[in-house]
Each structure stands twice: as C-alpha cells, then as structure tokens.
Amino acid sequence: MTVNNVLERSRCQLPVLKVRPGSECVAAFGELGPLWYAVHWANDRQHLCCGSDVVDCPLCVYGASRVVGMTLVTTRLQAASKVFLLEVSPLAWGQFSDRCRFGDFVLADGVEAKVTRPRARGCLRIEPLVRVDEFASWLDAERRLLRAWAVLYGLPLPSLTETFEEFFRRVLSVVEARARIAADTPRK
C-alpha cells in the first residue's frame, strides 16, 4: 500500500456511532443507503458473508448470516457537527421509515431523530423529532458512505463511479478468502 493510498483511506475513515442500551443520542438522518449486506459472528468478530450467485460462503455452513445496514448520520458534539457510520437492522430502519412517513417527515430532506436501544442486544429505536436541512447540502454523501464502509471492513477503496453492488462483486474474492480463514479458525 502506498503512502498516498494510506492517506486517502484515512481521509475516508469514519467512526461508528455506538448506541448502548440505556443511552440515547440525537442524530440527523438522510435517505442515505443504507448499504445492506450480510454478516456472520464468529470468534467475537463480525465477518462479511460472501454468499452470492457466484460464490458459496464457507461461514454459512455454521449458521445463517444476518442482514445489517449501514448509513451515515451527523451528531452535534460541542456545537460542531460530526459524521458517523451507524449500523441499523432492517427492522429498525423499516420502523424509522414508517414513523417518518406517518409523521410527515421527508427522510430525503433530512430528519433529526432520537436513537435509543431499548433492550441489550435488541435493535435500535429511531424516532423522528424535527426536520433538518443538513443533508440536502451534503455533496456526494452516498460515495462517502461507501468509501467509509470499505475502510471499516478493510477492503480496497471503491472507485469514484462504482455502485455498492459493483464494488462488492469486485472484492468478492477478498471477502471469500477472509470468510474461509474465519471458517477454518477453530471456534471458541
């Protein structure tokens, strides 16, 4: 990896917003992704599932994968707005989208919401509070999400034109090789 590549990756990196049971945070959401993908949990780590129409996933032998989504949110920390990745379940996102629709919020325009995790290991609860126009001004947020996602999972950077599907197909052999290593590692 060249120095430029390392610099570029660190520019694309974003922290993951952790919402612990009992805590609450307010974050601005937009209609960004979520990028949906499947993961396995093995040996205290999350692994990407490589199951697709071209590859069988070696980790699927040990148990079904779980679909998770990744989106971008902004939270205000000491007056400054900071961007985070946020992992959401299909259920949490579906309920949030419904709440927006019934509450007359337009997710594409930006919505500030309260995020809680009612139960330990349960999914997030995301309740719309007010409209925000923050997301309307975001340039290229989808690309930012995809690049931050790739860095989070230690994958090469997506090109400037690749969609998530195109990118995932390109790096599928990497994901498969890692899944194979994880599958061959003795379970704790």
Ligand SMILES: [Zn+2]
């Ligand atoms: Zn799998």
